[in-house]
Structure formats: C-alpha cells, structure tokens
Amino acid sequence: MIVYEYPFNERIRTLLRLEDLYEKFTFFLNQEHPLQHHVALTTIFDMLEVAGRADLKSDLLQEIERQKQTLMGYRTNPAVQTEMLDAILEELDSVSAALVTLQGKPGQNVRDNEWLMSIRGRTIMPGGACEFDLPSYYAWQQRPFEQRYHDIATWFAPMAPLCNALALLLRLLRNSGAPKKMIANAGSYQQMLQGKVYQMLRLTVDESFGAIPEISANKYMLWVRFTSQGGDCKPKPLEEDVPFELTLCNF
Template structure:
C-alpha cells in the first residue's frame, strides 16, 4: 500500500513539508560521505526557510495545550487505558515544555553563525559550494565522519524541540482519522463534506494498480481523480475501478 496525504490548510502544509525535510536530514546525516553531509546541511537551510514563520512556535504550543485538554477529558472514561493515556500526556507535556524553553527565533543559532551563513549563501547558486568558492568548507568536509556528524548534530540541536512537537501533533492528527474503504468508479470519486472542518486526508491504495491520485478539496467538497503514467508519457486518466481507503483527519 502507498499512502498519499493532502493538507487542507497552510499550517498543515507547512508541517508536512518540515516532516519531509526532517526525514531527509536524518537519512543523509547518518551517511558517511562528505557529499551526503553537504545535503544534510543544505536541508537544514531549507528547514529555516520553511520554518521562518514567526507564529509557527506559538501555533504548535497552542495545539499541544489543546490536545492536552482533550486527552485529560478521557481520564474519566473507563474504556481508555490509563497507562497509555498517561504516557501520551507525558509526551505532550515534555514536548511543550522543551519548545517553550527554546529561546529566540527558530534556527537563530545558525543565522548567527557567519561561516554557516556564507555556505548557505553559496548553496543557493547552482554549483556554488565548490572547493574554490568555499575552501574552509572544503577543508571541513575532509574531516572524519564522526567529526562532521557531531558538528552537524550540534548545529541542528536547537531545532530538536520544534521537530519533536511537530511529530506529536502530526501523530495525533493522523490517529484522529478512521479509514473507510471506497471504490472509485471510472477513476474518479467525489464526496460532500457539508462544511465540516478537516485538517488533512490520508488516501491508501495498492501501488500495483498504477493509479495516482490527484486531490483537490475545500470545506464543502472533496474530489479525487486518478491518473496513470507509463514511462515518460504525460499522465492520463485511469479508466478502471480504483479500490482505496480514505481517512479524513481533524482535531
């Protein structure tokens, strides 16, 4: 099964982009080549661009507090496992406290580092981080893996509370959706949402079908059109029936 996620608003779109960048960063950070560590560092610079919104931190803190109050209401429910609920509440509290304690603007430690900012300025230019452009950076790339790994980890460390908070908020959002099995006749599906507010949808289907969903939605209607693509050809409409699972997620 392959899962497609579609955000219904700009806030969730930003969080999904940051999630994607974080997964890329972690992968390349643990690779040994200096070229792969260059990508890890460049990915941090991309994170700063996406996370540059001044209200992202406050939005996350408000959402964590809201989720905490919702979870606390379940304490009196006999059908809820107390240990599991307390574990989730502890995670929310820990993430919220760490994020609130983070000082300054997101990634300010990197912005204050002139050397890193010189690298960031050159990476915007195609091929701009060559050894003759940035000899000091080239010399740093020759250090052993352990030294480069530790340096990048230290530069990224102040961002960890932000990404821990994002991970919890997105996990709770995904768990709020209940998957429903649907068959799209003629490669298309529509559903009226009747004004109910959702944050994101998750669509799962068998990748062997070769169907690719193109999704559009607002608070009134959801529309999914399936396409297929062979090789370098332009995508075309999927003519057959497409069985898939749909989960609408909302806080």
C-alpha cells in the same frame, strides 16, 4: 500499499513540509560520505526557510495545550486505557517543556553563524559550493565522519524540540481518523463534506494498480482523480475503477 496525504490548510502543509525535510536530514546525517553530509547541511537551510514563520512555535504550543485539555477530558471514560492516555499526556508535557525553552526564531543559532550563512548564500547558486568558491567548507568536508556528524548535529540541536513537537502532533492527527473503503468509479471520486472542517486526509491505494491520486478539497467538497504513468512518466487519466482507503483526520 502507498499512502498519500493532503493538507487542508496552510498550517498542516507547513508541518508536513518540515516533517519531510526532517526525515531527509536524519537520513543523510547518518551517512558517511561528505557529499551526503552536504545534503544534510543544505536541508537544515531549507528547514530554516519553512520554519521562518515567527508564530510557528506559539502555534505548536497552543495546539499541544489544546490536545492536553481534550485528552484529559477522557480520564473519566471507562473505555479509555489510562496507561496509554497517561503516556501520551506525559509526552505532550515533555515536548511542550522543550519547546518553551527555545529562544528566538527556530534555527537562530544557524542564522547567527557567519560561516554557515556564507555557505547558505553560495548553495543557492547552482554549483556555487565548489572547493574554489568555499575552500574552508571544502576543508571541513575532508574531516572525519565523526567530527562532521558532531558539527551538523550541534548546529541542528536547537531545532530538535520543534521537530519533536510537530512529529507528535502529526502522529495524533493521523490517528484521529478511521479508514473507510471507497471506490473511484472510472478513476474519479467525489464526496460532499457539508462544511465539516478537517485538517488532513490520508489516501491508501495498492501500488499494483499503478494509480496516482490528484487531490483537491475544501470544506465543502473532496475530489480525487486518479492518473497513471507511462514510460515517459507523464500522468494520464485512469479510466478504471480504483479501490482505495480514505481517512479524514481532524484534531
């Protein structure tokens, strides 16, 4: 099964972009080759661009507090497992406390590092990080894996609370909806949302169908059009009925 996600607003879109970059960073950080560590470092630069909004930290703190207040309202519900509820509340308190300690913009320590900024400036250019352009960076890449790993992890560390906070909020968001089985007749599906506000949708489809959803949505209507890929990978309209699962998520 393949899961596709679609954000309904810019805030969730930003969180999903950061989550994607963080997963990419974590993967390449744990690889040993210098070229893989190069990708990990340039991914930090990409995260700086996405997380550059000054209000991102305050947005996350406000959402965490709102989630805490909502969840605390379930304490009197006898159907709620108190141990699980307490664990989530404790996790929210933990990521919130770590986020409060952040000073300045996310990744400000990287912006203040002239050497890293010189690398960032060169990597914007295609092939701009060759050894003759950045001999000091090339020399750093020849260091042992453990030292390179430690350096990159240290540079990233101040951004970790931000990533932990958005990971927890996205997890809560994904768990907020219940999947429903749907059929896209002749590869097309429409649903009226009647003005109800959602943050994100999750669409699950069996990969054996070879169906790729193209999604558009607003607060009034959701539209999904399935396509398929030929040998040239160019999307083509799919005219068959496609069964899929749809989850509408909202805090």
